[in-house]
Amino acid sequence: MSGEAVSLVTGVAGFIGSHLAERLLREGHRILGVDAFTDYYPRDVKMANLGHLLDEPGFRFVELDVAQAELGALVAEADFIFHQAGQPGVRASWGREFDVYLESNVQATQRLLEAVKDSSRLRRLVFASSSSVYGQSPDLPLREDSLPQPFSPYGVTKLAAEHLCALYQANHGVPTVSLRYFTVYGPRQRPDMGFHRFILAALQDRPILVYGDGEQTRDFTYVADAVEANWLALGPGAVGQVFNIGGGSRSSVNQVLATLEEILGHAIRREQRPPQPGDVRHTWADTARAREVLGFSPRVPLREGLTRQVEWLRSRGSGG
Numbered sequence: 262m263s264g265e266a267v268s269l270v271t272g273v274a275g276f277i278g279s280h281l282a283e284r285l286l287r288e289g290h291r292i293l294g295v296d297a298f299t300d301y302y303p304r305d306v307k308m309a310n311l312g313h314l315l316d317e318p319g320f321r322f323v324e325l326d327v328a329q330a331e332l333g334a335l336v337a338e339a340d341f342i343f344h345q346a347g348q349p350g351v352r353a354s355w356g357r358e359f360d361v362y363l364e365s366n367v368q369a370t371q372r373l374l375e376a377v378k379d380s381s382r383l384r385r386l387v388f389a390s391s392s393s394v395y396g397q398s399p400d401l402p403l404r405e406d407s408l409p410q411p412f413s414p415y416g417v418t419k420l421a422a423e424h425l426c427a428l429y430q431a432n433h434g435v436p437t438v439s440l441r442y443f444t445v446y447g448p449r450q451r452p453d454m455g456f457h458r459f460i461l462a463a464l465q466d467r468p469i470l471v472y473g474d475g476e477q478t479r480d481f482t483y484v485a486d487a488v489e490a491n492w493l494a495l496g497p498g499a500v501g502q503v504f505n506i507g508g509g510s511r512s513s514v515n516q517v518l519a520t521l522e523e524i525l526g527h528a529i530r531r532e533q534r535p536p537q538p539g540d541v542r543h544t545w546a547d548t549a550r551a552r553e554v555l556g557f558s559p560r561v562p563l564r565e566g567l568t569r570q571v572e573w574l575r576s577r578g579s580g581g
Contacts, residue, residue: 265290265291265319266290266291266340266341267291267292267338267339267340268285268290268291268293268339268340268341268342268343269293269294269295269335269336269338269339269341269343270285270292270293270295270342270345271295271296271327271342271344271345271346271369271373272295272296272345272346272347272389273295273296273311273314273322273345274296274298274307274308275296275307275310275345275346275451276310276445276449276450276451276484277345277389277445277484277487277488278296278310278343278345279310279311279312279314280447280449280485280487280488281343281491282294282314283314284489284492285343285492286317286320288492290341291319291320291321292314292317292319292320292321293321293323293335293338293339294311294320294321294322295322295324295325295327295335295346296322296324296346297324297325297326297327297328299326299348299361299365301348301349301350301353301451301453302453303452306452326369327344327369327372327373328364328365328369328372332372332373332376333376335376336373336376336377336380336383337380337382339377339380339382339383340382340383340384341384341386342373342377342383342386342387343387343389343491344370344373344386344387344388345389346365346369347365347369347370347389347418347419347422348362348364348365348366348418349415349451349453350415350453351413351415351416351537351540352413352537352538352539353415353453354413354415354418354539355413355414355538355539359414362415362418366415366419366421366422367418367421370388370422370425370426371422371425373386374386374425374426374429374435374437375429377435378429378433378435380435383435383436384436384495385436385494385499385500386426386435386436386438387437387438387439387491387494388422388423388426388437388438388439388440389440389442390419390420390423390439390440390441390442391416391419391441391442392441392442392443392444392480392505392507392544392546393411393412393415393416393419393541394411394416394419394423394441395407395409395410395411395416395441395541395544396409396410396411396412396413396416396541397410397412397541397542398410401545402545402546402547403505403544403545403546403547404505404547404549404550405441405547405550412539412540412541413538413539413540414539416539423439426438426439427439427501430500431501436500436501437500437501438499438501438502438503438504439503439504440487440490440491440494440506441503441504442482442487442506443480443481443482443505443506443507443544443546444479444480444481444482444508445484446481446482446483446566446570447483447484447561447569447570447573448484448569448570448573449484449573450484455514456567457574458470459517459518459521459529460521460567460570460571460574461574462529463525463529464525464574464575466530468530468531468532469518469529469530469531469532470532470534471514471518471531471532471533471534472534472535472536472537472540473534473535473536474533475514475515475518475531475533476513476514476515477513477514477540477541477542477543478511478512478513478514478542478543479511479512479514479543479544480507480509480510480511480544480545480546481508481511481517481563482506482507482508482510482559483510483560483566485560485561486506486508486559486561487506489557489560490504490506490551493551493555493556494555496555496556498554498555499554499555502550502554504548504550504551504554504555504557505546505547505548505550505551506546506548506551506557507544507545507546507547507559508559508563508566509546509548509559509562510559510562510563510566511544511545512563517563517567518531520563520564520567521571523564524564524567525571
């Protein structure tokens with residue numbers, strides 16, 4: 262396998278990271294997967310995400326924390342790095358927890374960039390950013406040159422990590438690309454995320470908690486489309502750029518719940534709660550730059566993606 266490209270995937274046991282590793286294996290890459298198994302959600306969920314990857318001959322797993330471990334030997338093996346690791350969650354990023362976000366999202370990214378700044382082997386470092394960098398922007402649809410004004414501490418850390426990628430590219434020539442994900446969903450979605458919680462509650466005939474009036478919108482992106490964007494980010498013209506990665510399925514929470522009712526074939530009970538700090542009112546991605554430079558075009562519409570996620574949760578016995 263000496264002639265094969267080696268891809269380092271951080272956060273490989275996570276939602277997007279595990280799907281990405283599977284795709285890269287199909288493309289003929291050897292995978293060096295790392296994960297810290299932080300306690301944001303249960304370790305057994307992440308181990309299930311790894312699934313058959315651990316048995317693949319082209320996959321090697323190392324448990325480590327990018328923010329703490331020695332990275333030199335690790336990055337020396339990599340032709341490509343997909344930096345998916347980080348502390349997720351808008352609502353949990355306030356107060357004392359902010360220290361965790363600084364370490365996992367900012368310090369970890371800086372240490373990874375520092376470790377590769379003199380690499381002659383590295384061909385691309387793709388950073389997983391977030392639409393949270395835009396905050397409550399009225400500039401819809403959101404473009405990459407829209408003013409970023411994060412509305413949560415989480416968004417602040419993702420924007421800081423983006424800036425680190427840009428400055429290491431400009432000063433040291435590290436071939437970075439940042440992808441701003443817009444609300445990724447699908448099988449293996451984190452247990453704390455909206456669709457996972459909605460579907461699980463509906464399958465168990467529990468009320469779904471709706472924060473606010475339900476008219477807030479998101480540009481929902483199916484996980485396979487997010488993975489495709491990572492693959493396309495290895496192409497020419499991407500280095501040094503930031504791209505919106507949206508699914509073209511902007512919908513309100515109420516519209517999502519109505520679609521779920523159609524898929525499930527029964528009404529869903531709702532319980533209204535006040536809006537949560539850090540939750541923005543609307544997101545909507547202008548993906549023209551990703552389309553023109555990367556050739557990115559989302560393929561999975563919302564109803565199809567939701568159906569797949571429902572089937573996945575049902576296959577797990579509705580246990581989440």
